[in-house]
Amino acid sequence: MNKYKVVITGEILPSALAAIEEQCEVRKWQKTTPPRVEELAEWLKDAEGLFVTGKIAVNEALLAAAPKVRVIAQSSVGYDNIDIKACTSRKIPVGNTPGVLVEATADLAFGLLLTAARRIHEGWDWVRAGKWQGEQLPLGVDLYNKTVGIVGMGAIGSAVARRAQASGMKVIYNNRHPRPDQEQLKAEYRTFSELLTAADFIVVLTPLTPESRGMFGAKEFAQMKPTAYFINAARGGVVDTQALYKALSDKLIAYAALDVTDPEPLPADHPLLKLPNILVVPHIGSATTETRNRMAMLAAENLLLGLAGKPLVTCVNSEVNYR
Numbered sequence: 001m002n003k004y005k006v007v008i009t010g011e012i013l014p015s016a017l018a019a020i021e022e023q024c025e026v027r028k029w030q031k032t033t034p035p036r037v038e039e040l041a042e043w044l045k046d047a048e049g050l051f052v053t054g055k056i057a058v059n060e061a062l063l064a065a066a067p068k069v070r071v072i073a074q075s076s077v078g079y080d081n082i083d084i085k086a087c088t089s090r091k092i093p094v095g096n097t098p099g100v101l102v103e104a105t106a107d108l109a110f111g112l113l114l115t116a117a118r119r120i121h122e123g124w125d126w127v128r129a130g131k132w133q134g135e136q137l138p139l140g141v142d143l144y145n146k147t148v149g150i151v152g153m154g155a156i157g158s159a160v161a162r163r164a165q166a167s168g169m170k171v172i173y174n175n176r177h178p179r180p181d182q183e184q185l186k187a188e189y190r191t192f193s194e195l196l197t198a199a200d201f202i203v204v205l206t207p208l209t210p211e212s213r214g215m216f217g218a219k220e221f222a223q224m225k226p227t228a229y230f231i232n233a234a235r236g237g238v239v240d241t242q243a244l245y246k247a248l249s250d251k252l253i254a255y256a257a258l259d260v261t262d263p264e265p266l267p268a269d270h271p272l273l274k275l276p277n278i279l280v281v282p283h284i285g286s287a288t289t290e291t292r293n294r295m296a297m298l299a300a301e302n303l304l305l306g307l308a309g310k311p312l313v314t315c316v317n318s319e320v321n322y323r
């Protein structure tokens with residue numbers, strides 16, 4: 001049997017790689033830094049399928065170098081790194097991994113909120129520094145009876161809402177449109193501006209789009225309560241990093257907890273990391289063994305279906321999900 005030619009440009013779990021290798025001849029980028037198009041040009045020339053991660057830009061230049069590609073599979077739900085219009089115009093279906101990472105990412109987003117509010121990470125640093133006896137760790141704040149404002153009340157946002165409600169919090173949210181099931185969610189819709197002024201905790205879970213890019217800037221931080229906690233588990237690009245730095249250093253808001261940053265990764269000497277009122281983790285929203293396995297297997301399934309000319313299980317550009 002002739003094997004499909006596939007290029008893999010990022011990390012992939014062994015289980016998914018094995019499933020792909022049964023049917024495909026695989027060329028895998030081994031370096032930890034993402035490749036440039038020129039570096040891959042020779043491989044892309046013959047590739048029929050592409051398995052990518054969010055770290056690589058799938059743009060006109062890359063697609064032009066890969067004229068035989070007929071499916072792109074990515075092991076993440078967000079696909080802001082991919083020029084979907086360019087893929088659609090070439091009739092290339094793009095697979096992502098919605099659903100399977102919802103609970104893990106919600107755990108991490110709510111975990112950031114709780115850790116920041118209760119200073120858990122600072123307490124651990126304190127203990128390790130031998131300060132337990134002597135100095136007083138700054139007090140945290142309650143979650144109970146506080147209001148959490150979720151910007152991007154989709155699959156993950158709703159899962160965060162459930163966790164917040166279990167902690168006795170009131171939930172308000174903003175989407176571009178109110179949800180028809182908001183009564184069931186026990187969450188009240190607010191305009192973006194109303195949410196910014198009313199929330200004690202703001203959790204961001206929107207996709208990164210031209211509309212949401214930079215939606216949290218100086219004006220938005222100025223509208224928040226000086227006691228507000230800002231949690232971003234969406235994409236770094238929804239926030240103006242300079243404005244966040246200023247809001248935290250000028251104490252316009254109390255605290256930030258970030259799973260995602262712009263730039264990403266943040267250089268170790270970045271000014272944001274020198275602030276006392278911030279917690280940053282390295283984009284680990286979906287990083288559990290079970291979840292990453294489900295994501296990798298779904299992405300592998302999408303890749304193999306696309307290569308066989310069948311519709312993908314989860315496809316971003318459904319208008320070309322046929323053959």
Ligand SMILES: NC(=O)C1=CN([C@@H]2O[C@H](COP(=O)(O)OP(=O)(O)OC[C@H]3O[C@@H](n4cnc5c(N)ncnc54)[C@H](OP(=O)(O)O)[C@@H]3O)[C@@H](O)[C@H]2O)C=CC1
Nearest residue numbers: 078152153154155156175176177206207212233234285286
């Ligand atoms: N940190 C991590 O590791 C992870 C991060 N993510 C990020 O989380 C995002 C959300 O994932 P998921 O919940 O599965 O996606 P969903 O599509 O289920 O939810 C996204 C929500 O955002 C809302 N939304 C879209 N644009 C805007 C906007 N401009 N302003 C306000 N709300 C908006 C949508 O509602 P409406 O259309 O009505 O506006 C929708 O309810 C992903 O796109 C990804 O970027 C996801 C997984 C892991």
Ligand SMILES: O=CC(=O)O
Nearest residue numbers: 075076077078286
């Ligand atoms: O950031 C992760 C994703 O799945 O999107």
